Amino acid sequence: MEAKPSVAPSSFIDQQVFPGDLVLDLSKMTNQTIKLGGGLCQDGDVISVMKAGKLRFSKPNKYWVESSHKRYVPSVGDNVLGIVVEARADNFFVDIKGPALAFLPVLAFEGGTRRNIPKFETGTLLYVRVVKANTGMNPELSCTDAMGKAAEYGPLKDGFMFESSTGLSRTLLSSPTCPVLETLGKKIAFEIAVGLNGRVWVNATSPSIIVLVANTIMQTESLSPAQQKIRVENLLQKLQ
Structure with a gap:
């Protein structure tokens, strides 16, 4: 419109x-x-x-x-962070904070065949894409992009994952640049994966940096973009 x-x-x-x-x-x-x-x-x-x-x-x-919600409503094309809760012969069942568990077919990986099925233990954190989200059915996930490539999808190792609202996740993914991540990134090196289901994963070279980034993101959720930038800059100055 x-x-x-x-x-x-x-x-x-x-x-x-x-x-x-x-x-x-x-x-x-x-x-x-x-x-x-x-x-x-x-x-x-x-x-x-x-x-x-x-x-x-x-x-x-x-x-x-x-809008911010604790419960995520799956939508096709969403990138989400899921936690493996069960492995079966054909699928992994994954918690994506939705009303029902999602399933990830064991072949939904780049070059996936019966000979190279991945092995994920219960509790493994995955960055995945929602490919089916029909009402009354379990959502379906994939670890490939629309071209069948692995891209950034797959297990997230080490680091720290925390729960957030869906509104915070969308703010972090906002275009063109999220003030919090932009300001932090100018001073600190870290990795981040944001799921539209209200989960955020952060990794860095030291636990103190991981804690700093995670706490900063959570503390600035209710602020406007301008206020976020000021808050982060003040925090970084104090650390120096």
Whole structure:
């Protein structure tokens, strides 16, 4: 859905909004094209909120409502962090924080054949992709991208995984750059994998860096992007 405004509704961006709130009046806006994401609907020249959350904005001119949930609702194409809970002959059953366990076929790997089936112990953390998410059925996962390549998918070794809200996960994956990760990355070397199901994995050369990155991410969840950047910069200055 597209509409044409002239000015960004800065008074609503990064603020809590609720169903029925009017956040844009297109009759007073011209000259730019915007895109409306989830949580917003258009009725004539009025853009209103459909679900509670924070109004977010990203260039070029995209608006959506970001909601945080503890329980994840699987969606095809989502990258998630799953924990192996059971291994069977044809599938691994994986916990992805959804309403039901997901299954990962033993052949859903690059070059997967019966001769090279991976062996994952219970508790193994995997970075996987949701490929099927039909109502009333267990979601299906894959350790390959759309081209059948392993890409970044597979087991995540060492490091530390912590649970978060789905809103925090989407913030960390926000485009073009998440202020927290961008600011931390300028001073500290670390690896991170973020699942849209509200799980985050962090790894670094020392446990102290892992703890620093994880705690910083969790402590800045409720802040606006500008506040996040300031908080992280202040924290890094104190550590120096």
